[in-house]
Amino acid sequence: MRLSKQSCFIQRMQPVDRNTKPRLDSVRDVRQRQRPGLRRLRVVLAIGYGGLLVLLLVSGANALRTLRSLHDAEEQARSRSLERRRVLTTVVLSASVYTNNVERILLSEKPPDDSATLAEVLQRAREALSAVKAYPTDRTPEEQDLLDHLQAYLLDQGDILRSAKAWNPQEFRGRAQQVVSDEIIPRRQQFVTIAQQIELLNDNESIAAQQATFSEFGRLQDRLTRLLVIALTSGLLLAVGSAIYILRLERQERLRYAELAQNRSELQELSSKLLDAQETERRSLSRELHDEVGQALGLLLMDVGRLSTQLGSDAKLQEMVQRIKTVAERTVQTVRNMALLLRPSMLDDLGLVSAVEWYAREVSRRGEVEVEVKADYVSETLPDPLMVCIYRVVQEAVNNAQRHARAKNVTVELRGTPTAVQVQIKDDGSGFDTQRIRGMGLLGMEERVKRLGGTIAIDSRPGAGTTIRAELPLTEAETGHVA
């Protein structure tokens, strides 16, 4: 970039009129050199945006998955805890029913004789045992330990009951009380303690599971936060990168535009200078022709005339003099025509309208085309550049009409307004397509009119003739002059 800027600068330093072609080439070089850099930047930006998008998508999906698994784990922990509580409740209930029954039997007056009652009590014992066994199998060692205790307790109860069954009523009465107060009640207390311990354990486990969930959730939060920071940072970087890219493009565009505008104005200036130089050159050439060559020839003619009168009647000599005279006259005419073509001195002598009328008659005299001039309110004292401009426009238009369009009639209308001079040249020639044809003549006309701040419109269609309208503004000083 810096390089290209520098080279642009160097190019601008170069004088305008020295070869413009290498200059254009070097501009093209600069553009080509800029291109790979731009392409790399474009690729980097594309990768950046793509990466950011992928990052966001992946992390979003990841977060969703984590959330779902967290949810599952929590659900599992909850149902596990519930299941255990439910089983434990069953165990406690059936154990207490069983214990109560054992106690009720032991506290009765006599040993249980009724095998049905026993069987029912034992059934309770089995229920309690099977409830213990139904406790979920994924037990922790502490749980297992406590469950073993529970089981042992239940089995102890059974043992007590079975041994009590063997007692005679006397024995029964004496020991049963003892057993109840020494064993059953403390053990029941113990049982309740164990059950509470299991419950506590269960609760602890549940809390632990919850905490695990929380910490997992916390980790997820951390991860997401990190990700967000990364995404934001890279997004910011990308935005900055894009902004730089856009700014660079903009600057390039501006540079290029400025270059273009400058080129154009330089061209305009150049062509304007060319026109000026041409007009000046023509004028001096014309003056030279008229003053020097023309006058010398005039003098020659006069001398020849005098010579002829003094020669007397020698026919041979007279013929020679006559020949000299003819050649000189023809040369005078040629020189004069050339001078007039170079600089219509009628503009100086007669003003714009008469000069245009003169030109129209000159052209008409040649017989190919009739040029008619209509003029309204045109000041006789117009500034020279304006007169020359209008005269040349008319000349060019009439010339085109005659030469290219093969027109038979041309009408030139001149009209003065307080602030401008308008000219319209209309022919009945073959016309042309204004979109496609832009000859040097037309361009020259436009150039002449534009550099005096005027406007020109060329209206033509194949087969429909051509109308050229131009309007040239008078500057304030000039309008004052006219008024």
Add this chain to the structure above:
Amino acid sequence: MRKIRIVLADDHTLIRGGLRLTIEQHADLAVVGEAEDGRQAVALAASLKPDVAVLDIGMPNLNGIEAAKQITQGAPGPAVIVLSMHRDETYILRALKAGVRGYLLKDSAESDLVRAIRAVAEGKSFFSPAVSKVLLEDYMRKLQRTGAEDSYDLLTPREREILQMVAEGKSNKEVASILNLSVYTVETHRSNIMEKLKLKGLPELILYAVRKGIIA
């Protein structure tokens, strides 16, 4: 016999010298002054009071036409002949409007100058034959284009007679005495002519006459 006194004005010394030589070959002509621009010519005309002033049409500091305008203002000033390289009616009409009596093309100056000087000194007009030719051609072409009739045919023989005399520089009074008519009648004829030919003023009338070859 009194010589015709002449002032010559041309910005080119050589040409002026040539003209002087040509003129002074004739005993009845005398160059009394030479000017090298329009302003000087006007001054000389005022101080020397010549019979004829011969002016180049393109001179610095006041061109020939402007100088002619100033010289002919104080009647009866000198008769003015302009030397021009233009055979176009715009120039001729302008010269006529400036009061010029003779219009000479530079290429034929040598052969026609003396005749022209004598003619204007007598109060007549003089135009180079080549001028008449070009004017006539232009006129005919214009008639052809517009399809108009040559209005000259509309004039009566008497009117043609008067047209010629007026164009030659004769006053109404002179015309009246030559034709043995009253001045009033001549004036009436003259305005009829102007109307028929659609002319405005004496310069256009003279131009018309030159164009038609009525005078030369």
